[in-house]
Amino acid sequence: MISKCTSTCHCQREMGIEGMPAKEPGFMERLQTAAKAKKAQLEKIRASAAANSAKSTGRQAAQVEAAAARKIRTAGRKDSDRVGAEHREAQRAAENARQALAIVNEKARKEAERVAKAEADATLKKNQKAARGKYAARKVRQK
Numbered sequence: 312m313i314s315k316c317t318s319t320c321h322c323q324r325e326m327g328i329e330g331m332p333a334k335e336p337g338f339m340e341r342l343q344t345a346a347k348a349k350k351a352q353l354e355k356i357r358a359s360a361a362a363n364s365a366k367s368t369g370r371q372a373a374q375v376e377a378a379a380a381r382k383i384r385t386a387g388r389k390d391s392d393r394v395g396a397e398h399r400e401a402q403r404a405a406e407n408a409r410q411a412l413a414i415v416n417e418k419a420r421k422e423a424e425r426v427a428k429a430e431a432d433a434t435l436k437k438n439q440k441a442a443r444g445k446y447a448a449r450k451v452r453q454k
Contacts, residue, residue: 336344
């Protein structure tokens with residue numbers, strides 16, 4: 312709003328040429344102004360501190376929740392790692408048992424083959440001996 316002041320108005324008398332006050336503020340007035348400004352800043356800081364307090368309480372609660380969730384995830388991961396390790400160990404044990412059984416079966420098969428070959432050789436020798444005996448008997452009869 313533009314005021315229509317005249318030359319007799321007190322605002323024109325107190326203002327200097329360029330709109331500055333004509334008198335300088337005194338030392339006490341400056342101290343009072345500084346004290347008021349300091350008080351206003353303190354009030355502003357206290358108000359923001361209260362707001363920050365509420366925000367920081369919320370942040371702290373969120374951090375506590377995040378830490379608890381992290382702890383739960385870590386425990387779950389450790390449990391799953393432990394279960395996985397047990398599962399892998401059980402698979403290794405089963406594979407070792409299968410390999411041991413395969414080795415035992417292979418040894419048994421080779422032993423059975425060796426016994427069968429020995430029996431076959433014995434039978435062959437027996438048959439050869441019998442054939443030699445028959446040949447010898449025939450030769451004796453022919454003489």
